[in-house]
Amino acid sequence: MNDGESGRRVIDGRFELQARLGGGGMGMVWRARDLVLDRDVALKEVRPTDPGLAEYDPHAAAMLRARVLREARALARVDHHNVVTIHHVVDTDAYAYPWLVMELVTGGSLQDRLDKRPLEPVEAARLGREVLAALRAAHDVGIQHRDVKPANVLMRPDGRPVLTDFGIAAIRESTTLTVTGSIIGTPDYMAPERITGGEGGPGSDLWSLAMMLYVAVEGHHPLRRGTTLATLAALLSEELPPPLRAGALTGFLNAVLVKDPARRADAETADRMLAEAAEGRGAAPGALDGAGAATSYRLAPPPVSTPTPSVPAGFGPPVGFGPPTGFGPTGPHDAVP
Incomplete structure (x- = not known):
């Protein structure tokens, strides 16, 4: 210097x-x-x-x-x-x-924009589709971003988003830099499978993108709590409240914010749903297309209260993952990961 x-x-x-x-x-x-x-x-x-x-x-x-x-x-x-x-x-x-x-990107970050106001669903879908395209390009060369969040999406002066900060990207053939027991990523946007210790895959980035868009249209994070541990516990054991302002974006959110990664929409499906939402024609939850395939995913119905037999400690169902859809009424949780 x-x-x-x-x-x-x-x-x-x-x-x-x-x-x-x-x-x-x-x-x-x-x-x-x-x-x-x-x-x-x-x-x-x-x-x-x-x-x-x-x-x-x-x-x-x-x-x-x-x-x-x-x-x-x-x-x-x-x-x-x-x-x-x-x-x-x-x-x-x-x-x-x-x-x-x-490259110098001079339009500020998505976080700067969200600090002023939430996005309209169509605007969020258009932005999300471009960020998804960036993620798919990274996934194609073996890179997972692992920290998709509003602060890492920069805006060009023409309004186009640019994904940055690949500092914790996981390159498949370079895994020696993973530190056992460490949390790498922002808890608010971390996929459940990564919270429980899994490496995750490209689908984990899709979860982060969908959570970012949920926050973008709703104006708040649905499961953020007062501490990091409480937030992680909520992401594992509480259901996401259905979005109220998502409009045409609701189908995409419902298809991707699925806690079980095996049942989460893939990148191709996510892109198609974002394209429909960007044109304001996202299907109503549960609608079917002409071939009988679901074009959107139904929100989880409120659970029916049924008596449950007492279970000895240590023999109950595993704590962490809710119904496959991920959405549902927010309820109390009694376990911390």
């Missing part, structure tokens, strides 16, 4: 930092100027919460560095207009961790 004539930090003698765009627990994203190509870019600076990490825990620092490089490789392998483009990686002895040089 050195100083340019303006006194601003210059990374690798080429990228002049101009302003902070945002950050999280593991780093900062900067707006920068590429002095060689004379264009604006985004620089992702990895910065652990503890600056002394490399000194007292070299193994953890090496894992973090490997994860950053894995993000760069993941992004480079996905060539799609709805995925942020990576231009360059600065990886020299002058810096403890690599810097990622990426």
Whole structure:
């Protein structure tokens, strides 16, 4: 790092930092100027919460560095207009961790937009279909995103979404960076099968996308609780309340927000349902098409109260997954994962 004539930090003698765009627990994203190509870019600076990490825990620092490089490789392998483009990686002895040089997306994030107002169902369906296209492109080259959420969907000035932050992407042939017992991802949008310790698959990304769209149209997360553990417990043991504002998007949400991944709609079905919802013609729940196939999925009916025999402790049904549809009346839960 050195100083340019303006006194601003210059990374690798080429990228002049101009302003902070945002950050999280593991780093900062900067707006920068590429002095060689004379264009604006985004620089992702990895910065652990503890600056002394490399000194007292070299193994953890090496894992973090490997994860950053894995993000760069993941992004480079996905060539799609709805995925942020990576231009360059600065990886020299002058810096403890690599810097990622990426396309600058200037329209803010979906989270910024949702902070102002929820989306209309048709608008959410159009956005969701583009994010789904980005996910399918990643899945085609063996990459799962694993952290789809509003903050990781950036907006171009023309309103088109761009999926970013593949920092915890799971590349199928590179599983050594998974840390046993750790939670990788944002709990609010994590698929149930991943909460229970499974690696999940592409369908887990579909769940996250559907939950993101649920939040986008309803204006709130249906199962967010006061703590991370309480949220995880709710995602496992409580039913999602049926959406009230989803309109034509309801069929898609009902088909994808299914706790059993084996019964969850696949990407092709999800895309078709989003396309219909984007045109405002999503079928009413339970409707059938001309061939007799369900074009939407019926919401779970309220459960019928029936007396249940007492069961000795330890012999009851497994806690965690509700009815296959995932939607239903919110009820009390008495187990924490």
